Amino acid sequence: MASPPDVAIIGGGIIGLTSAYFLAKAGASVAVYDRGDLGREASWAGAGIIPPGNPDRAATPIDKLRGIGSVRFPELSAELRDLTGIDNGYRKCGGIEFLAPEDAGVPDVWRAEAIAFERLTRADAKKREPIGDVEGEPYLLPGCAQVRNPWHLRALVAACEIAGVRFQPNTGAEGWYFDAGRVSGLRLTNGARVTANRYLLAAGAWSESLLRPLDHTPHVHPVRGQIALLRGHSSSRVLMLGKRYIVPRGDGLTLIGSTEEPEAGFEKRTTIEGVNELLTFARSTVPVLSDAALETSWAGLRPGSPDGLPFIGKVPGWDDVFVAAGHFRAGVQLSIGTALAITELLAGNPTCVNLQAFALDRAPQVNAKSAFRS
Ligand SMILES: Cc1cc2nc3c(=O)[nH]c(=O)nc-3n(C[C@H](O)[C@H](O)[C@H](O)COP(=O)(O)OP(=O)(O)OC[C@H]3O[C@@H](n4cnc5c(N)ncnc54)[C@H](O)[C@@H]3O)c2cc1C
Structure with missing residues (x-):
């Protein structure tokens, strides 16, 4: 033994x-x-x-x-x-965070941490990424990374x-x-x-x-999050808008996340409403994603506190x-x-x-x- x-x-x-x-x-x-x-x-x-x-x-x-x-x-x-x-697919792909008015203090936190960032105009953001009329103030974060x-x-x-x-x-x-x-x-x-x-x-x-x-x-406690995986042309950076985001994997796949559903308890499944919400978000944020194929979707249970x-x-x-x-x-x-x-x-x-x-x-x-x- x-x-x-x-x-x-x-x-x-x-x-x-x-x-x-x-x-x-x-x-x-x-x-x-x-x-x-x-x-x-x-x-x-x-x-x-x-x-x-x-x-x-x-x-x-x-x-x-x-x-x-x-x-x-x-x-x-x-x-x-x-x-x-x-x-493990780790790469520093960069990101753009779109801050809402209530997040006005966040750039001060980044500055205090000496995190590299650049405030973009909307026109700048559109030049860099194929985004639609996205709400919020865009900030470029070159140090944003992702892992598979x-x-x-x-x-x-x-x-x-x-x-x-x-x-x-x-x-x-x-x-x-x-x-x-x-x-x-x-x-x-x-x-x-x-x-x-x-x-x-x-x-x-x-x-x-x-x-x-x-x-x-x-x-x-569990907090369900759903994700939709698309295949098609997308942004090159991670785009973050509040609790929603678009994560281009760099190989034609793009991940759209995520819902936040504490009421779902331990029920780990996707729903039409959840996936639909994610697809609507994807389409309005990166309009070229309207042509993308929906590869699959899944859900996970975040450990909330x-x-x-x-x-x-x-x-x-x-x-x-x-x-x-x-x-x-x-x-x-x-x-x-x-x-x-x-x-x-x-x-x-x-x-x-x-x-x-x-x-x-x-x-x-x-x-x-x-x-x-x-
Ligand atoms: C849709 C979604 C998107 C997310 N995006 C991000 C992100 O972009 N960046 C980020 O940092 N985080 C993200 N998170 C959060 C992150 O995934 C979680 O915080 C993290 O995975 C929690 O890890 P864990 O090991 O605590 O839990 P888990 O990965 O859930 O692992 C817990 C393990 O415990 C096992 N287990 C349960 N009960 C028992 C038992 N009684 N005995 C033995 N084993 C047991 C389970 O089977 C499981 O394997 C996301 C989460 C979701 C759902």
């Missing part, structure tokens, strides 16, 4: 997998349990937008985490490619395997074992008991049911139990910072970001805002 892992990770999405890879590289023996296939939930469904950021000048912990992602994605992508031969989520996840799984991470897909965690006021094991859906030195809960939108027995109800910020750190009241969940709209861009902080925390080292802002027992932060919404 295999020896107990140092760290048992519940959930093989981008948060669990990136953490597993970083922990294994730091010398820990790691096992990942997923109730389904690895990397097939929100992390697979996402658009892969990685906005620019600067960890050294970020004003808030969330912008710092995003900045770590922005700065370290190129090096992690190269490392994964060298190690596994899998290209399914490719990145495949690369992470392969890198984890090389680093010695043990995977148990199709094996969910359904509860904890307790002994003298401590968590002493994990009860799996196949009836097995897992004992580890530490446990990391990274089960995305499904995390709440495993937090409840630990006396925490932070309200991690009451203030939109993730929960990262120790589970209060329980030794050796940690959480990294609730990354809502930003789990891809926050994945590297999260994994780094978890690895530092488990090693007993100072963390790259102050985790107080992400504590499980925090009061929801009123007006918690990040410099980017996608």
Whole structure:
């Protein structure tokens, strides 16, 4: 029988997998349990937008985490490619963000972070991209990047395997074992008991049911997002308008996202209304997309939290139990910072970001805002 892992990770999405890879590289023996296939939930469904950021000048912990992602994605992508031969499709394609009047303060945040941007006139924007009469003030963001989520996840799984991470897909965690006021094991859906030195809960939108027995109800909940994939002529940069965006993949495919539907609960499916809304948005934003073919559509369940910020750190009241969940709209861009902080925390080292802002027992932060919404 295999020896107990140092760290048992519940959930093989981008948060669990990136953490597993970083922990294994730091010398820990790691096992990942997923109730389904690895990397097939929100992390697979996402658009892969990685906005620019600067960890050294970020004003808030969330912008710092995003900045770590922005700065370290190129090096992690190269490392994964060298190690596994899998290209995750990371590229700095640039973006144009169209800001609404209520976002008037956002460029000041970018300036404070020394993020490169350029205010465009509408005519400038139209010269650069085939856009229609789009509302909002256009700002060019040359540092905006994207990654192909399914490719990145495949690369992470392969890198984890090389680093010695043990995977148990199709094996969910359904509860904890307790002994003298401590968590002493994990009860799996196949009836097995897992004992580890530490446990990391990274089960995305499904995390709440495993937090409840630990006396925490932070309200991690699913927020459905639908995406339509088109094939045809499009923009060359990512276009961001509030919660909607257009992500050209550079190979003729263009991703249109996304709806935000907390009322859908755990029902992961597309709807005529949702896809129709996305197609209308695509057509009005980039009129040439009217000729595009609709290749497919899909939905994913973002792990929402009451203030939109993730929960990262120790589970209060329980030794050796940690959480990294609730990354809502930003789990891809926050994945590297999260994994780094978890690895530092488990090693007993100072963390790259102050985790107080992400504590499980925090009061929801009123007006918690990040410099980017996608
Ligand atoms: C449409 C859409 C667009 C998005 N676009 C972007 C974007 O452009 N940029 C960005 O940064 N973010 C984006 N996001 C958000 C991002 O995808 C999520 O924040 C991120 O994927 C969350 O990762 P996760 O690992 O926490 O969750 P998930 O990927 O959902 O992984 C959780 C894993 O836990 C497993 N699990 C659940 N319960 C159990 C259990 N009991 N036992 C074992 N395993 C369990 C699941 O099977 C799953 O594999 C988008 C999300 C969606 C849906």
